[in-house]
Amino acid sequence: MSTVPAVRSFAPIIGQDRALFLLERALLRPSHAYLFVGPAGSGKSTCAEAWIQALFCEHKTGCGSCAECRTLASGNHPDRHVWEPDGKNTTIDQVREIIRQADLAPYRAARQVHVLKADTLNTASVNALLKSLEEPPAGTILLLLAQSALDLLPTLVSRCQRITFGLVAPELIATWLTRTAGIDPVRARDSARRSGGRPGRALALASEPEPPATRLLENDDLVQALEEAEMLAELPLLTQLQVLDDLTDQLRDVRIWLQTGRRDGLGRPAVAEHLGERSASRAYWAEVMRRVDATRRHLAAAGAARLAWTSLACDLAAGRAVRPWSVG
Ligand SMILES: [Zn+2]
Numbered sequence: 001m002s003t004v005p006a007v008r009s010f011a012p013i014i015g016q017d018r019a020l021f022l023l024e025r026a027l028l029r030p031s032h033a034y035l036f037v038g039p040a041g042s043g044k045s046t047c048a049e050a051w052i053q054a055l056f057c058e059h060k061t062g063c064g065s066c067a068e069c070r071t072l073a074s075g076n077h078p079d080r081h082v083w084e085p086d087g088k089n090t091t092i093d094q095v096r097e098i099i100r101q102a103d104l105a106p107y108r109a110a111r112q113v114h115v116l117k118a119d120t121l122n123t124a125s126v127n128a129l130l131k132s133l134e135e136p137p138a139g140t141i142l143l144l145l146a147q148s149a150l151d152l153l154p155t156l157v158s159r160c161q162r163i164t165f166g167l168v169a170p171e172l173i174a175t176w177l178t179r180t181a182g183i184d185p186v187r188a189r190d191s192a193r194r195s196g197g198r199p200g201r202a203l204a205l206a207s208e209p210e211p212p213a214t215r216l217l218e219n220d221d222l223v224q225a226l227e228e229a230e231m232l233a234e235l236p237l238l239t240q241l242q243v244l245d246d247l248t249d250q251l252r253d254v255r256i257w258l259q260t261g262r263r264d265g266l267g268r269p270a271v272a273e274h275l276g277e278r279s280a281s282r283a284y285w286a287e288v289m290r291r292v293d294a295t296r297r298h299l300a301a302a303g304a305a306r307l308a309w310t311s312l313a314c315d316l317a318a319g320r321a322v323r324p325w326s327v328g
Pocket of ligand 1: 063
């Protein structure tokens with residue numbers, strides 16, 4: 001783990017120590033333009049917000065309680081400008097508006113900051129922007145965000161200080177999800193692995209509703225099992241069959257995990273690992289697989305959906321409650 005940052009608003013950012021080091025130094029004497037480069041979801045926007053907060057903060061720490069920090073938190077700070085693309089592009093009109101505002105003095109902070117997505121600028125917009133970067137107006141800072149510098153005009157890249165954002169270790173992301181967002185550790189590990197090292201993506205995945213197949217497998221509460229069965233029986237038949245396919249995939253993952261201990265190639269490794277901890281008995285999981293297949297046959301016989309799901313959901317829940325999962 002990194003050391004505790006002196007800048008408080010940097011605290012929620014993980015795995016970007018080099019970028020934070022450069023940005024912390026930049027607070028003392030900011031340059032007129034920065035280019036944040038890194039994959040989507042790696043933390044560029046979050047970092048931009050945290051840096052602006054520290055820059056505007058009365059204590060230069062992003063304290064969270066001074067007047068500047070509070071105004072920023074309300075989303076109404078007049079010197080912070082975040083330009084979302086109009087459709088796919090940041091338009092030439094938006095760039096002209098940035099340039100017009102940059103010529104005015106900041107309202108309440110020492111500087112005004114404009115955040116924009118560099119990879120949404122077309123050539124005309126870049127050229128307009130370059131003119132203003134050649135003679136940067138005092139008191140204006142541009143924060144350009146891009147997934148890769150390769151797609152940008154070299155003349156734009158060379159006029160900015162580059163800050164690079166990398167992918168983050170899944171273990172670090174999982175801990176962060178649990179600590180800051182209260183995500184259940186199994187879910188956090190699963191989301192972190194599937195995020196490909198992108199904390200923002202991991203948080204989005206962890207916030208999605210859990211797929212019904214995973215809920216069924218992890219549930220050990222009979223009342224919840226009955227509710228789940230009711231809900232599933234109401235779904236279109238094709239969707240019900242899809243849930244059974246998901247269950248089959250997940251059970252295959254558990255089998256592979258128990259046999260080989262290998263994560264690669266598994267759809268949801270953290271869930272497989274977790275289920276393997278609940279029962280290491282291959283006989284038990286083979287029995288669960290048989291019941292999933294039986295449910296598929298019952299569903300094919302029209303009209304038996306509620307009974308079939310109730311039986312399966314309760315079997316799965318009771319399997320954990322009635323007999324110890326470590327016994328097969
Ligand atoms: Zn503050």
